[in-house]
Amino acid sequence: MPQSSVGLSQATEDYLKAIYGLAGDQERAVQTTDLAGALAISPASVSGMLRRLSKDGLLSHLPYRGVRLTATGRRLALRVVRRHRILECYLTNRLGYDWNAVHAEAERLEHAVSDELVERMALVLGDPPYDPHGAPIPTRDGEIAVPSLIPLAEVPIGTLAELRMVDDKDAERLRYLTSLGLEVGTRFEVVDRQPFDGPVTIGLPGRPPVALGLALARTLGCRIHEPEPRSPPEDSLPAGA
Ligand SMILES: [Zn+2]
Incomplete structure (x- = not known):
């Protein structure tokens, strides 16, 4: 051996x-x-x-x-x-x-x-x-x-996210992601997600929105970017928020 x-x-x-x-x-x-x-x-x-x-x-x-x-x-x-x-x-x-x-x-x-x-x-x-x-x-x-990441398939609509991890084993899938302008570190907005295992649509800066199949979206580990807070007065937040 x-x-x-x-x-x-x-x-x-x-x-x-x-x-x-x-x-x-x-x-x-x-x-x-x-x-x-x-x-x-x-x-x-x-x-x-x-x-x-x-x-x-x-x-x-x-x-x-x-x-x-x-x-x-x-x-x-x-x-x-x-x-x-x-x-x-x-x-x-x-x-x-x-x-x-x-x-x-x-x-x-x-x-x-x-x-x-x-x-x-x-x-x-x-x-x-x-x-x-x-x-x-x-x-x-x-x-x-x-890192604790969330699959793209579960990122809420309207959220800005960053692609952080992809599976490395499928070369064809990686080539496809490249063709869409997606690599580790790419930021995008989740524009839409169709029900019943439908596709997830994302928007990348300077590109038309693109729909990704749910099976693919499940394999893409993302980090969510919270929108910059518009300086909320802290004492106005309800307790426990
Ligand atoms: Zn590898």
């Missing part, structure tokens, strides 16, 4: 990263079928690998609920995530790659680069906090600050 630069098998690194990705911020238990889907592997072979990782102390089984990374498993997962995201930054910022082309490269390189190379890249880049898709980069010490 091919070994990564830090002595784990590539498969182990891919499993740890996938479990971390599926578990989310709250470290939910991850089910075998979801993991099999994410890795595009049959549930039967996933089960075998999970037994091994459990024996190695990288994850624990929760009866009827799935698996969860141990502290060691999480630390190793975050190390792979850091390598991946630093690589993506380096490819876009230093080598001129488009944001839609870096994920596939980083998937390959994340197993091959040494920690020293990654840390040199991070240094040259000035320790970026986010990757080109807006995902937070874990620190060297394995800390990660996940």
Whole structure:
């Protein structure tokens, strides 16, 4: 089995990263079928690998609920995530790659680069906090600050929002967003949202309004920009407001 630069098998690194990705911020238990889907592997072979990782102390089984990374498993997962995201930054910022082309490269390189190379890249880049898709980069010490964002699908009409995070895996979708003038940091107004899973219409400065399908709008993490307050006298606010 091919070994990564830090002595784990590539498969182990891919499993740890996938479990971390599926578990989310709250470290939910991850089910075998979801993991099999994410890795595009049959549930039967996933089960075998999970037994091994459990024996190695990288994850624990929760009866009827799935698996969860141990502290060691999480630390190793975050190390792979850091390598991946630093690589993506380096490819876009230093080598001129488009944001839609870096994920596939980083998937390959994340197993091959040494920690020293990654840390040199991070240094040259000035320790970026986010990757080109807006995902937070874990620190060297394995800390990660996940921003609390709201999916575009849930941003209220009439609100000014900023695109902060997009999924990095679908290059076609990223190209589409680029064609609309959307990238991480773009601000826009939510102009309309149709009921019954209808589209969300946004307005970008200097462009005609554009309608985005709800499935796409659900994958776009946004931060809401409160309108500048028109200096309301504080003592006129009702109590508890
Ligand atoms: Zn990526």
